[in-house]
């Protein structure tokens with residue numbers, strides 16, 4: 001799916017729609033972790049992707065690696081529970097996800113983390129979302145992927161289950177659940193392939209980072 005970066009002549013916001021979440025398919029990963037996947041959950045999301053790339057106040061972050069300050073290879077933005085989201089389609093998506101998972105999750109998705117992978121040189125290394133409660137409790141992280149297709153890879157922290165490599169295409173939804181953040185790690189590997197920009201939107205409950 002080609003994502004064109006020139007600003008659109010018409011406001012296409014109204015064109016974003018969702019397919020029923022009843023189409024989600026669950027895969028048990030082992031060690032109490034699972035993923036739910038629904039390809040092409042968001043329909044007509046080209047303009048949404050363009051708008052996020054254009055409008056979000058993207059931040060470059062740095063971290064220390066081997067005693068040197070290096071740039072984190074992706075741009076980031078974070079919207080806490082009271083922060084207005086940068087596009088109404090994200091409010092709608094979060095509300096729908098909260099409704100669908102209400103009984104199983106027991107709380108709503110409240111925050112939105114956004115990542116902008118400018119090309120194949122951007123990625124995120126192996127990690128679990130364990131800054132908050134995900135280090136001790138079962139929880140969920142729901143990811144909507146926009147723009148260029150990339151892979152999300154998952155591997156168990158303890159040996160046993162086989163690693164998993166899931167393609168994430170434009171409009172796809174993946175939800176990591178159960179113990180996934182503390183018993184598994186995930187990554188978006190860099191790629192030497194020529195890939196265009198990708199935006200990832202992660203919805204999490206309060207206290208999960």
Ligand SMILES: O=C(O)CCC(=O)C(=O)O
Pocket residue numbers: 113115124129143145152186187188200201202
């Ligand atoms: O790019 C993605 O979809 C994954 C991002 C991620 O794992 C994170 O920001 O914690």
Ligand SMILES: [Fe+2]
Pocket residue numbers: 127128129186
């Ligand atoms: Fe993550």
